[in-house]
Each structure stands twice: as structure tokens, then as C-alpha cells.
Amino acid sequence: MPIAPNPNPDRSRSPWRDVPDDEFWSWGWQVKHRIDDPETLGQVLELTDEERRGFDETRGLFRFGVTPYYALLADARNPACPIRQQLVPRPQEAVVRIGERADPLGEEPREVVPNLVHRYPDRVLLLSTDRCPVYCRFCTRRRIVGRVERQSSRALLAEAFEYVRAHPEIKEVIVSGGDGLMLGDNQLEHVLGTLRSIEHVEIIRLATRMPVTCPMRVTDRVAALLAAHGPVYVMTHFNHPRECTVWAAEACRRLVDHGVVVYNQSVLLRGINDDVEIIRDLNRRLVSMRVTPYYLHQCDLAEGIEHFRTPLATGLAIIDGLRGHSSGLMVPQLCVDVPGGLGKVTLVPEWIVGRTGRYTTFRTYSGETAEYLDPLPSEH
Numbered sequence: 001m002p003i004a005p006n007p008n009p010d011r012s013r014s015p016w017r018d019v020p021d022d023e024f025w026s027w028g029w030q031v032k033h034r035i036d037d038p039e040t041l042g043q044v045l046e047l048t049d050e051e052r053r054g055f056d057e058t059r060g061l062f063r064f065g066v067t068p069y070y071a072l073l074a075d076a077r078n079p080a081c082p083i084r085q086q087l088v089p090r091p092q093e094a095v096v097r098i099g100e101r102a103d104p105l106g107e108e109p110r111e112v113v114p115n116l117v118h119r120y121p122d123r124v125l126l127l128s129t130d131r132c133p134v135y136c137r138f139c140t141r142r143r144i145v146g147r148v149e150r151q152s153s154r155a156l157l158a159e160a161f162e163y164v165r166a167h168p169e170i171k172e173v174i175v176s177g178g179d180g181l182m183l184g185d186n187q188l189e190h191v192l193g194t195l196r197s198i199e200h201v202e203i204i205r206l207a208t209r210m211p212v213t214c215p216m217r218v219t220d221r222v223a224a225l226l227a228a229h230g231p232v233y234v235m236t237h238f239n240h241p242r243e244c245t246v247w248a249a250e251a252c253r254r255l256v257d258h259g260v261v262v263y264n265q266s267v268l269l270r271g272i273n274d275d276v277e278i279i280r281d282l283n284r285r286l287v288s289m290r291v292t293p294y295y296l297h298q299c300d301l302a303e304g305i306e307h308f309r310t311p312l313a314t315g316l317a318i319i320d321g322l323r324g325h326s327s328g329l330m331v332p333q334l335c336v337d338v339p340g341g342l343g344k345v346t347l348v349p350e351w352i353v354g355r356t357g358r359y360t361t362f363r364t365y366s367g368e369t370a371e372y373l374d375p376l377p378s379e380h
């Protein structure tokens, strides 16, 4: 039997208990009533002094915002709650540590026209909006996300589309932001339709955290729109098993039922999910929701997020604990986006423990060793 999703958040004792169901559980209501100040959040969570200081000290550095849905998933009393840590600012965010950068992935030098980053030979990143339903405190693109809260204008997007059209080597476009599903239906249709009209664009990826932070955004209309412009791959971003609610499962089911492939990219976050059992539980739930765990990202070197970062060894130990002990479907690739925009590298634990002539000695997941014999060189 697939794993049953977690219950939806309970709003019976929240400020929104009297909002009619069809309004509260709609994406329009959730985005319109996004919480953007500590006073309103304080009606849902018992904020600690440190959290209140976090609001004061990060003001002007990185926007705060959270949907009522996602805020209600957090533990009202426990500041160590894994959902709460993702959404409430902490004073540490105001401190820039050695090695941290405003643009850790080196996107700005590779922004070939406004809102279009061309880093890899055959794919580009389209920054379609700077808005998100929730501003994740560990966001890599905090230098631009939420700054002015707007979608890229059609004129700016037209420039980006022209660039893609003029470069036949581009086979894939990643529609991101911000959150790609903050685009309204008409704008989304415009973006997908224009990209699909460019003959050499084979694949469209849509990066969105909406299935996690505002799953009601994934309406039948959106799923049908993505399917109509396929192949569209949705890259979502679950970080913790608690995010796998009935609503989240329904959003993913809708996409998959329409023929849209859904992958997940988690970020490894200290004190939130840096534990093999948490990642195992998350990935089992995702696979039950027909979502493939794709990447486990090492946290980038963005400014003010050192308190979220884990040593590289932690990620390697997690992959070591998953491989062989869990189905291969549930083992993501551990990856580091190396600073400076030089691309991703994937890390694997050391499975090879020796080499002699044609023999390679492996360490297996259970700690035993085994030898593999290479073939003799071909005589022809």
C-alpha cells in the first residue's frame, strides 16, 4: 500500500477559522492573504525573542512571506520545528560569513539578456518572476527573489524568447524565478506556448515549490496547460516529510495523472533534514506520491545562510545510509553547485576500496567486499 499522506493543516484555532472552505483552500486566497509581518505570524506561532529579533535584523535584507497553509503546518510552540525554521527569519541571516557570496552560482555574469541565464551549452534559465508564495530563509537567489515582487514584463520576456530563438543549440529551458507557478494562468500559457513554438526547444522544465507551499495552485487547468505544452518536467522542492500532506499529494497526483513528470530537489538543511532517517522517510513518501527524488543539494554559499549549511560529509553519510538499504528509486543524487557558476558536481560515497591489475574491490552497502574482474583487452 502506498504511504498515506499527512493530514492537512488544522485551521480550527487560527485567525482564518471562519473563512469559507472554497476560499481558504484556493490559491488565489492563499497568495492574497500571504502573511508578511511578525504581528500576523504571531497569531499563528508563539514567536520567541530570537525569532522577533530575526525579523528586526533581516528587515531590508530578504523579504518575509508565508502562505497561511504553510504557516499552519509549523509547530506553534516549538521553534526547532523543521517547517518553522524554513519560514521564520533568524538573526544569523544578517551575518555574512567567509566564503559566502551574493550571487553564489555566478548567474549575473551569465545573464545574456534580462532574466535569461545561459550557463550550460544546451540549456538556459528563464527568471520569469521574482515572486514566491513563501520566502524560504535558505534561498540561494535571495539577492533578487522578492525584491520588487513582479513578473518579468512581456517586453523583457520577448527579449529572452528572441535570444532562445536565435540560438539553436538551446534544447532546454528551465522556467524558474522566484516560483514559476506564481505566473497567472494566462501568463504561464504565454510563456509555455512561446517556448513550444521554438522548434529547437525540446524540453521545458518548470521549477516550483507550489506543491509544497501552496498546493492548491496546481489546479486541473494548470496541470492540463503543462500537459498541453509537454514534455514539461516539474521540478519541485520538498525538504521534510511533514510537507507531504493530503493537499500536496493531490497536487502531485494531478500533475502525474495529466502526464507531467514530477521530480523533487531537496536542499540539505542543518537541524531540518540532515539525517538519514528523515531523508529516507521523505523520499519514501515522495515515491508513494509518484514523485522521483532527483537531487539532494548541498546548501549553496549564499550570504547569511551558514546556519543552514552542513559539512559535505553529512550528505555523503546520508547517501551511504540510503544506497542498498532503500529502493534505488528513493536515492537522489547528492550534488554541489560549485561556487562561481562552474556547474554541478555529484558526489558519491567511496565504493571502490582497492584495485589490482584487472581486479577492482568494492565495499558493498552491507559492509562486505566483493571483486569485479575487467575483461581482457580486445585483440581487434
Ligand code: SF4
Residues within 6 Å of the ligand: 131, 132, 134, 135, 136, 138, 139, 140, 141, 145, 177, 178, 179, 209
Ligand atoms: S520557492 Fe525557491 S526561489 Fe522562492 S524563496 Fe523558496 S527557494 Fe527561493
